[in-house]
Amino acid sequence: MPGPNAAAEAMRSTGSPRGGERHDVRVVCAPGLERVVVSELAALGLAARRPGQGVVPVQMSTRELYLATASLRSAARVLVSAARFRAATFAELERGAAEVPWGDWLRPGQPVRWRVTSHRAPLFHTGAVAERLAAVVGSGPAEPGATDVQSVVVRIVGADAVVRVDAAGAPLHQRGWRLRPAQAPLRETLAAAALLASGWRTDEPLVDPFCGSGTIAIEAALMARRAAPGLQRGFAFQGWPSFAPGTWASVREALRGALRVDGPSPTIVATDRDRAAIDATRANAERAGVAGDIEVRRSSLSALVDPAPGRTGWLLTNPPWGGRLGGAGDLRDLYAALGTVAGTRLPGWGVALIAADPRLAGHTHLGLEPRLRTRSGGALVHLLVREAVGRSGG
């Protein structure tokens, strides 16, 4: 889990205005990653309340909202509570909606994507709820391809409606550096969560022998450079009428100031046997600004060598899963080979696998222990870890 990080240091150095407006925020993540989000928030100096499934509630100032949205690596969305009111009937819904200070978040006629859910509620027709809200607010339709769309999340439970505004816009795994779709790209947020939860320290060597499009290596290199994941993209909050450009400029300045631009970077190695994967890794790393920090090579697992003799590091990878390799026997052999390669060529190194099938991972015979369990692309995924020898924690 992360310790106090550069963003938090940057925040302290420029002074965090306490006392101003407080936002009731829900940080949304893939279920199973809540603990990682809580420790990321703690590293920013933010104390979360008790998480629910895939949701971490936390109070924030405007500055903290901008900072967290740009800094969190494992979160998917950041939602700000706008209103809570009774909505047992459409008349109540319309009355409640008319009281919401929409002008803080929406410009007149701005397209809105209404994400309405309803549980055990008299207002169960979510499409009709969205229509009424759009009529009250006077929002434009979120046509496919429309830019400048604000997402508004409306959750109705029984007679209670809660309205939340999405501060991020495009989901936070979209960092802005992924150039081309890879075969089975790992979500950036899951790669980051695995790095944070594994116990890898940002000065330790890291190897990903099944790098695909390079997600793990790139997220690792960005962490080692203390580069906030949101420095390369924009956020919905920048379009809000209540947007505070000076506060955002100072947050960005603090984040840029926290970047480790020079100084040694850890050894980070990304290899894959597939040429297209290696091309994608190179292009993505270039766009992420970390091409110089990653050794990218086309090679197969069997050719893996210790990139940092005399040091222990981490093999953190997302091996092939599913049927693409052919029969399950092939996959068992591949996992067994991974175990042999890790055990003989990287002795004492920590090993962390992001894998769909823990039984398959058992064929590594590395004594991997479950660390996280989450979902990715609808499938259950596990982070399985074996500590580096002589180290504990994580």
Ligand SMILES: C[S@@+](CC[C@H](N)C(=O)[O-])C[C@H]1O[C@@H](n2cnc3c(N)ncnc32)[C@H](O)[C@@H]1O
């Ligand atoms: C699940 S994908 C990794 C996806 C990656 N984490 C990403 O973010 O794009 C597994 C990768 O393992 C590679 N691979 C399969 N067998 C291999 C082997 N024997 N040696 C090296 N790479 C292999 C495939 O080419 C594929 O890119």
